[in-house]
Amino acid sequence: MEPIRLGLIGFGVVGAGVGAILRNNGPALAARVGRPLSLIHVAVRDLNKKRPALPEGARLTGDPFEVVNDPSVDIVIEVMGGESPAFELCSKAVANGKHFVTANKLLLALRGEEVYRAVEVAGVELGFEAAVAGAVPVIRALRDALAADQVEQTRGIVNGTGNYILSRMTDERVTFAEALKGAQELGYAEADPTLDVEGIDSAHKIAILAALAFETPVDFSAVYTEGITRLTPEDIIMAGEFGYRVKLLAIARRVDGQVDLRVHPAMIPARQFIANVNGPFNAVEITSRAAGANMLVGRGAGSGPTASAVMGDVVDIARNIVKGGAGKRYPMSAPVAARRRLPARPISALVTEYYLRFTVPDRPGVLAELAGALGRNGISISSMIQRGRQENEPVSVVMLTHKAREADLDKALAEIANSGLCAQPTMRVRIVNDERA
Amino acid sequence: MEPIRLGLIGFGVVGAGVGAILRNNGPALAARVGRPLSLIHVAVRDLNKKRPALPEGARLTGDPFEVVNDPSVDIVIEVMGGESPAFELCSKAVANGKHFVTANKLLLALRGEEVYRAVEVAGVELGFEAAVAGAVPVIRALRDALAADQVEQTRGIVNGTGNYILSRMTDERVTFAEALKGAQELGYAEADPTLDVEGIDSAHKIAILAALAFETPVDFSAVYTEGITRLTPEDIIMAGEFGYRVKLLAIARRVDGQVDLRVHPAMIPARQFIANVNGPFNAVEITSRAAGANMLVGRGAGSGPTASAVMGDVVDIARNIVKGGAGKRYPMSAPVAARRRLPARPISALVTEYYLRFTVPDRPGVLAELAGALGRNGISISSMIQRGRQENEPVSVVMLTHKAREADLDKALAEIANSGLCAQPTMRVRIVNDERA
Numbered sequence: 001m002e003p004i005r006l007g008l009i010g011f012g013v014v015g016a017g018v019g020a021i022l023r024n025n026g027p028a029l030a031a032r033v034g035r036p037l038s039l040i041h042v043a044v045r046d047l048n049k050k051r052p053a054l055p056e057g058a059r060l061t062g063d064p065f066e067v068v069n070d071p072s073v074d075i076v077i078e079v080m081g082g083e084s085p086a087f088e089l090c091s092k093a094v095a096n097g098k099h100f101v102t103a104n105k106l107l108l109a110l111r112g113e114e115v116y117r118a119v120e121v122a123g124v125e126l127g128f129e130a131a132v133a134g135a136v137p138v139i140r141a142l143r144d145a146l147a148a149d150q151v152e153q154t155r156g157i158v159n160g161t162g163n164y165i166l167s168r169m170t171d172e173r174v175t176f177a178e179a180l181k182g183a184q185e186l187g188y189a190e191a192d193p194t195l196d197v198e199g200i201d202s203a204h205k206i207a208i209l210a211a212l213a214f215e216t217p218v219d220f221s222a223v224y225t226e227g228i229t230r231l232t233p234e235d236i237i238m239a240g241e242f243g244y245r246v247k248l249l250a251i252a253r254r255v256d257g258q259v260d261l262r263v264h265p266a267m268i269p270a271r272q273f274i275a276n277v278n279g280p281f282n283a284v285e286i287t288s289r290a291a292g293a294n295m296l297v298g299r300g301a302g303s304g305p306t307a308s309a310v311m312g313d314v315v316d317i318a319r320n321i322v323k324g325g326a327g328k329r330y331p332m333s334a335p336v337a338a339r340r341r342l343p344a345r346p347i348s349a350l351v352t353e354y355y356l357r358f359t360v361p362d363r364p365g366v367l368a369e370l371a372g373a374l375g376r377n378g379i380s381i382s383s384m385i386q387r388g389r390q391e392n393e394p395v396s397v398v399m400l401t402h403k404a405r406e407a408d409l410d411k412a413l414a415e416i417a418n419s420g421l422c423a424q425p426t427m428r429v430r431i432v433n434d435e436r437a
Numbered sequence: 438m439e440p441i442r443l444g445l446i447g448f449g450v451v452g453a454g455v456g457a458i459l460r461n462n463g464p465a466l467a468a469r470v471g472r473p474l475s476l477i478h479v480a481v482r483d484l485n486k487k488r489p490a491l492p493e494g495a496r497l498t499g500d501p502f503e504v505v506n507d508p509s510v511d512i513v514i515e516v517m518g519g520e521s522p523a524f525e526l527c528s529k530a531v532a533n534g535k536h537f538v539t540a541n542k543l544l545l546a547l548r549g550e551e552v553y554r555a556v557e558v559a560g561v562e563l564g565f566e567a568a569v570a571g572a573v574p575v576i577r578a579l580r581d582a583l584a585a586d587q588v589e590q591t592r593g594i595v596n597g598t599g600n601y602i603l604s605r606m607t608d609e610r611v612t613f614a615e616a617l618k619g620a621q622e623l624g625y626a627e628a629d630p631t632l633d634v635e636g637i638d639s640a641h642k643i644a645i646l647a648a649l650a651f652e653t654p655v656d657f658s659a660v661y662t663e664g665i666t667r668l669t670p671e672d673i674i675m676a677g678e679f680g681y682r683v684k685l686l687a688i689a690r691r692v693d694g695q696v697d698l699r700v701h702p703a704m705i706p707a708r709q710f711i712a713n714v715n716g717p718f719n720a721v722e723i724t725s726r727a728a729g730a731n732m733l734v735g736r737g738a739g740s741g742p743t744a745s746a747v748m749g750d751v752v753d754i755a756r757n758i759v760k761g762g763a764g765k766r767y768p769m770s771a772p773v774a775a776r777r778r779l780p781a782r783p784i785s786a787l788v789t790e791y792y793l794r795f796t797v798p799d800r801p802g803v804l805a806e807l808a809g810a811l812g813r814n815g816i817s818i819s820s821m822i823q824r825g826r827q828e829n830e831p832v833s834v835v836m837l838t839h840k841a842r843e844a845d846l847d848k849a850l851a852e853i854a855n856s857g858l859c860a861q862p863t864m865r866v867r868i869v870n871d872e873r874a
Contacts, residue, residue: 144574291736292736294574
């Protein structure tokens, strides 16, 4: 029987996982699809690098454009990552009438609208379940399962590296640098961990989810993004004493016709489900009007989970090819023409509770100065702790606030910074007490 | 623009929820689909009963066959429940070329293969996300997201009523009867709670999930089914002392080419995620070879969640109608012709640890007799507790066993029952320590 022919761009960790699924699961996949799947063309960056054997007859190339221009290829799988040339490859593949499956969150966060439009115009299929939270079916939940509902909020832990580091900082009371080193040794963090620990990878993912959940184009630069590099063991211990766990949270919320989009460390009540998602796990919670809160948890990265998600999309599309339905659905929950741009809500409009850690000299009057600056800007304090006394050494003063406006807090913290009182920059962590936050 | 025309069979709690979504979300749904959705024909059991207003122009009938025979109806939504006439209505609708969306787990557990085959032959679409765990996208996870993976196990808490009752028994130390009464007062349990508390509803759902996960027809009578009615507060308290929580677990496992399918109360280590899913929530954990364990949690019942799931399927199908792809996909993960019947694994072949509670007279020699019967059948005891002493009154002796074969334990318990030693039938609860259990 005529196979469905696959082209693969990128043969790193995920590409090797794709190869493994095709090798181990071939007959089962052929039975599910109704025709065999055959990997016929593979593009790699370095032709001389040692790599797992390719299937018999597969062509290897150093030029990914050969794959998207190969007239025999039915479905292109892109697992190379990055914006360019991934975007150009996607555009070319789609223009050539090929279906496109990608794990590339950066591509979709930055160029998603162009991709969705091109896919819809070309009448091909787009698979991108692997772009967010591996094989955890968050894309299908938003696009299909909740297609009749009104999503109010999507939030989650969508970066396994960051969550692993925070879990180690919490469980072993080590510093960020120590936890990062451990993560790198285990292969959970890359040599350059910036995308993960600065929250950028999480921001990519929440931008994709928001675009889907709220049927709006998302301007990626409008996503407020703050990483976990400044958190100290002290912050995490103090959070625990107040009943919170610290997580790198990605939040997309619909508020007053605006979209609130942000990634930052958050203190979450320890009793909440999402506060207990630890190690390399991802969790995405979707709150919609009729269904309430749904939570999806699983491994969000790694060769197996990502390849499972990629190949799930491939099988899904291949079945549609066999049945004649391929390209006869929208890539998003609604046709591109029905998408309306919702304005971004600035972080300054956020109203929440805050954890503040000041590093100040241990002398009378300091507290009054801090409290004064906060009070003048309408920030009211719910708890305060000062631990230890060290004469001539700065000490930590930790305050929790009642609900306050971020813009007001910014002003208060600027006053405090200008006063020269603090020996170090003040640490601020947003507290997420509400289920809708 | 020409609407997509819906027929609705059943206008109870879920039917009213469907009506509410159409009313509240109409313009958004029309934008997503590309054409408006219009409810044109509704069948109810009792024409005289008071009910929410129908959309203008909708016909009301007491005969559901009128809906499936209405040539204007594009999609039939069946939320009446039960096997008959739901099966006949489904068959007729499908034969008439209509797409079919159902929340009816009993129908699919008992007659699923016939339904899947008829749908595939007719080239129409089947939506049944609502049949298991409400809007939690377990059907899409198994059918689509994990379509390239090999599912090894699916297990979960899929009955909100049972979970609510167990949660109250755990938190408030009330009896089953008291917790049931509370659930009934809150509308979480029906007047006749048999399907829920005897595990039958859970068995329906796990049969559907197994048929999908393992691409096998399932003989519903082969699902081992045991409810929660015999559990006592003492069992739940003892479980807690040993570090377990008691849940009504539905398990579908692939073992040695067989399918192990069962529903029973289970003691689960309190640290496991699923042990902490409480109240009316459902959770389904899917373990597959490449992706590992994915867990999906949400409200599994009620008007809003079920109607959201039903209408999600409707929108999904309506989009396909507009784009010309409707009916061009398989109802299950594989074509019916590719489905192979896997043999059922009998419960007697189960190997696990057990909690046993004997009710015996408090006199010397009794323990030796119990231990003797267990030992003769190869059952070894890991812990034993006897609480209190009441002369001339039977007392509880609780034992935990090491891993044992269910068939051996059956023999030992039969010997003990025949000895006339026990004042009441012995309580046995299976312990699920392994992630794969």
